Every structure is written in structure tokens, then in C-alpha cells.
Amino acid sequence: MQVQRSEREIISNILKGSLGNLIEWFDWYVYASFAVYFAPSFFPSHDKTAELLSTAGVFAIGFLMRPLGSLILGKYADQHGRRAALTxxxxxxxxxxxxxxxTPSYAHIGIIAPIILVLARLFQGLSLGGxxxxxxxxxxxxASRNHxxxxxxxxxxxLISGQLIALGVQIILQMTLSTEQLIQWGWRIPFIIGALGAIIVLFLRLSMAESDQFASQKAKSKGSLKELMRYPKAVLTVVGLTLGGTIAxxxxxxxxxxxxxxxxGLPTQSVTRINFLALLIxxxxxxxxxxxxxxxxxxxxLFWFGGLGTIFTIPIFVALQHATTSWEAFWLMLAGLVIVTGYTSINAIVKAEMFPTEIRALGVGLPYGLTVAIxxxxxxxxxxxLRKINHENLFFIYVTVVIFISLLVYWRMTDTKTTSKLDK
Structure with missing residues (x-):
């Protein structure tokens, strides 16, 4: 049973937990936001797309650690508490x-530079997975039951706030530093900001209250894979639920x-501002x-996301290819994000409602982490x-197909609000 807390207590603890989430995602998105600037420092090349491919590859490597992070920290959270794992x-x-x-650039320490970058991303992926x-x-x-x-x-x-702050830092740096300065050393600033912010959040998370459901549960097989395998339908549903949503x-x-x-072909600074405004909404x-x-x-x-995502993904991207102004690009991006909101706003609660307390963190995190990694x-x-080999439109088809697959999952699953294991 869940102990009744005042709304003030609930909000206080959720804010503390959320601020940590913000910092984690700020650190994660700083990499994506500043990749266009630090790519030459680690992967020198005369081909701009090749540079981005290299940094995108490292971005993907970070994702590959997320299932391991989900496994390790998910088990830890189910066995030792949510607060300890989040800290x-x-x-x-x-x-x-x-x-x-x-980390020094490739010009200073050679191949060791990208190796260190990869290792750092592996640890970040481990963290984010958990x-x-x-x-x-x-x-x-x-959360209180009705909210x-x-x-x-x-x-x-x-999560989005972390990305917005990363973009905000990018906008400020673009306004105060030249492109050459950003490429040479300016890109390091947001990584330092993230590290310092995490220290503050670390102390906040130490003062969070533990979840009452975790504190009161008495199951012996907490956080075990064997226990998780007793819920194969829920595990597969999380995979299908996540598939289209994470790609979109x-x-x-x-x-x-x-x-x-x-x-x-829009200017980098214009794109940054488009992203910031669309993500804010x-x-x-x-x-x-x-x-x-x-x-x-x-x-x-979920039907909103799956249905509209299947219908409008290709039209949105084709229209974007022919956009001639920043405002056109903004409205098209926002249209896509409004559709994706059907998934992002509730995917956490839907997954949490599928699993009992003793394997909830592992059950939510591991199948999600595997799906996101792949x-x-x-x-x-x-x-x-696909762009490099002149088949960019195949990517739009790919996104549409996986969203449709998730739509089929949404159609088959029950509404977790009425069958929630958070009430048991």
C-alpha cells in the first residue's frame, strides 16, 4: 500500500528527482548539440558528412551501453532503493x-583522443540506461493515484529541458564566440557546466525521500531477471511500445x-533557434x-501518436526538404513533435504500471534500454x-514503418490506467 503524502511532499520529491534527470539529459544532449563543433577535434576529415558520421557513431556506441546500465542500475534500484540508484x-x-x-584533441594526442571519447560515452550510456x-x-x-x-x-x-538548456547554451556561445573559437575550445564549456551541475544535483538527490512502495515491499526476489521473466507479455509490450516512439x-x-x-541548407544558428522554440512548446x-x-x-x-505518425511522417519530411524559410521548418518540426507527444508524455507511466514493485525499475528499464540501443x-x-548514398527518403519510410508496428502493439494492449500494478 502507498502511504498518503501531501501534494507538497510529492512535488518536492518529484522536483528533486526531475532535476537530476534534467542534468543527465543535458549532459547527454550536449554531445549531440555540439557535435558539429567538436567533430574536427576528434575525427579530422575534409568531408563534413564523414565527420558527423564518426560522431554519430560514437553517439550510437553510448546507446549500446544503455541496456547494461538498465540491467545494473535497475537491479540496484529494485534491491537497494530508487534514491540510491538515481544518485x-x-x-x-x-x-x-x-x-x-x-580530453585533448586528436592533433595533440592522436588516436588516444577518440578512444577516450568513446570510453566517456560508454560511461554516460551506462548512466542514462539506469x-x-x-x-x-x-x-x-x-505520484498521487489520480495524477x-x-x-x-x-x-x-x-528530459526536454535538458536539451533546451543545451541548446540555450549553444545559442549563447554562438552569439559570444566565433565559429573558429567554438571549434577550437568553446565546445568544452557545456561539458564543464554539466559536470558542475551534476554535483549540485547529487546533494539534492541525497535528500529525496525513498518511494513508499519500495520501502514497504517484502518480496525476496527483488530485481532478478528470473522474476522479470515471469512477465514476458509486459516485457514484449514495452519493446513494442518503445520501438516507434524512440525512433520518432x-x-x-x-x-x-x-x-x-x-x-x-538552413544556417546552423537558425536551426538552433528553430529547435529551441519547437522543443520549448x-x-x-x-x-x-x-x-x-x-x-x-x-x-x-498512444493511438494519437501511432496513427498520425504513420500517416504524416513522410509528408512532414518531404515538405521539410522543400522548405525555404526558417518558419516553414519550425512549423513542420513542431507538427512532428505534437504527434510524438502522444508517446513521450505517458510512456513512463504506462511502463511502470505494467510491473510489480519488486522488479519495476528493471522491467521498465531493461526492455526499453535494449530497444533504444538497437x-x-x-x-x-x-x-x-542513407543520405551519403543518396537514398535519404528511405529513412522516412523506415520511421513510418516502425511507428506503424508500434501502433499495432497499442491496438493489442490493454489500457494500463485500468490495470495498473501500482495499485497492487
């Missing part, structure tokens, strides 16, 4: 950011910035959609590769 994850992420910030499942679990367990969709949506509010999310929030620069939509799910259920929002982490690399 550890932000510490690991901060370490990775600091290492990237101080963060997702544990954070989704903590926010869902801490779970609303409170759990703050996982993506803070990373397509619109990470790859689209490079698409607008390389394929549409996207962030505001998350709690609104989460609150709606508390009223009408989770499935209608599909989400390869979005940029696949898109850039």
Missing part, C-alpha cells in the same frame, strides 16, 4: 562529461538539427497530455548513411 547514475554521468571536457527505468519508477510511485500521468510526464519535461523521438529531437543543416505539452491521460486513459494518446541509438547514423 549513482548522476555521479557516473558527471564523470563522463568532465572527461570529455578535458536513469530511465529508475526515474520512471520513482516518479510513478511517488500519475501528470507527474510521470515530468520525466520528459526534464530521436528523429525529431536529435537528427532533425543535422537534417536541416545538411539537407535543407514540446516540453509544455508533456504535462498537459499527461493530465489528459489521467482523465481518458493512456491508449487514446533502434534509437542508430537513428542518426542510419539517416546520415
Amino acid at each position: 549513482l547514475s548522476v555521479l557516473i554521468m558527471a564523470s563522463g562529461s568532465l572527461v570529455i571536457a578535458i 536513469e530511465y527505468g529508475t526515474s520512471a519508477t520513482y516518479l510513478s510511485e511517488m 500519475r500521468g501528470f507527474y510521470a510526464s515530468f520525466q520528459y519535461v526534464t 523521438f530521436y528523429t525529431y529531437t536529435t537528427y532533425l538539427q543535422k537534417f536541416m543543416i545538411n539537407s535543407v 514540446f516540453m509544455i505539452l508533456q504535462p498537459i497530455a499527461g493530465a489528459i491521460s489521467d482523465k481518458i486513459g493512456r491508449r487514446p494518446l 533502434f534509437g541509438g542508430t537513428v542518426e547514423y542510419l539517416a546520415l548513411y
